[in-house]
Amino acid sequence: MFQQLDSHIKQWIVNSVMGVAIALLVLGFFTGEKQDGQPPPAETEVNRQQENKEAISHDSKAEPETIEQYYADDYGDMGEIPPTPVNESEQPPPLEEFFSKEEIAESKAVAEKFITDFYPYDGKDPLQNIRNxxxxxxxxxxxxxxxxxxxxxxxxxxxxxxxxxxxxxFAPAAEVMTWNAKVNGVVTDAEGVKRAETDLYKLKLEKVEGEYKVVDFLVNYLE
Incomplete structure (x- = not known):
């Protein structure tokens, strides 16, 4: 039937069909571009926000609020620990348990006099403090x-x-009298520069001919 139509009519039909086809192609192209540029559907955005809220909620529940909660699984309850009672019977005895008050006072005075005489030093006369x-x-x-x-x-x-x-x-013994001393001084170097210095003395005293004497000492000795 199409072959029997006039050539002008045939040409018009062909042109019309091609025009419709081209219009459909153009319409489809612009429709796709518009969809690609649009934001995601409202329902998808709502779902995404809900997922974010759930994730944040999960993280906040998983994170411990305090250090005690953080270590609770490994160490149990880390609540306040009561102070350990001190057993006085386990403390070392004082000097008074081994020596009389007179002996303690006498030995202390000798220890202090020794340091007072021995600590000052003059490099021009190294024997002076010993003689003193x-x-x-x-x-x-x-x-x-x-x-x-x-x-x-x-x-x-x-x-x-x-x-x-x-x-x-701290822990005296009955066999020997000892004293510790903290000595603060000023030391001068070869350039004449002065500096503060602290020394720790440990003194051992014994009675010699009825009087306490220093028989040995250590300086800056850590036990």
């Missing part, structure tokens, strides 16, 4: 100190006493 402390030390200690006096160094050429604090030993 002769009355407070035993004969054996005095001879030992005189044989090996402190020599001046670039760091120490002079030493002056500033303050002295005697401290009762």
């Amino acid at each position: 402390s002769k009355s407070t030390v035993s004969r054996d200690l005095y001879e030992l100190l005189m044989e090996s006096p402190e020599r001046p160094t670039s760091m120490t050429v002079e030493r002056e006493l500033v303050s002295l604090e005697t401290i009762e030993p």
Whole structure:
């Protein structure tokens, strides 16, 4: 039937069909572009917001509020620990348990006098502090100190006493009297520069001919 139509009519039909086809193609192209540029549907956005809220809620529940909660699984309840009671019977005895008040006072006075006489130092006369402390030390200690006096160094050429604090030993023994001392002083170096210095003395005293004498001592010794 199409072959029997006039050539002009045929041409018009063909042109019309092609025009419709082209119009459909153009319409479809612009429709696709518009959909690609549009934001996601409202329902999808709502779902995404809901998922974010659920994720945040899950993280906040999983994160512990305190350090105690964080370690609770491994260490159990970490509540306040009551102070451990002190058993007085387990504490070391004081000096008074081994020595009389007179012995404690006498030995303390000797220890303080020894440091007061021995600590000051003059590098120009290294034996001076030893001679000054002769009355407070035993004969054996005095001879030992005189044989090996402190020599001046670039760091120490002079030493002056500033303050002295005697401290009762933490765990005294009945066999020997000991005293600890904290000594603050000012030390001068070879360049004349002064610096503050603190030394810790540990003194051992014994009765020699009825009087307490320093028989040995250590300086800055850590037990």
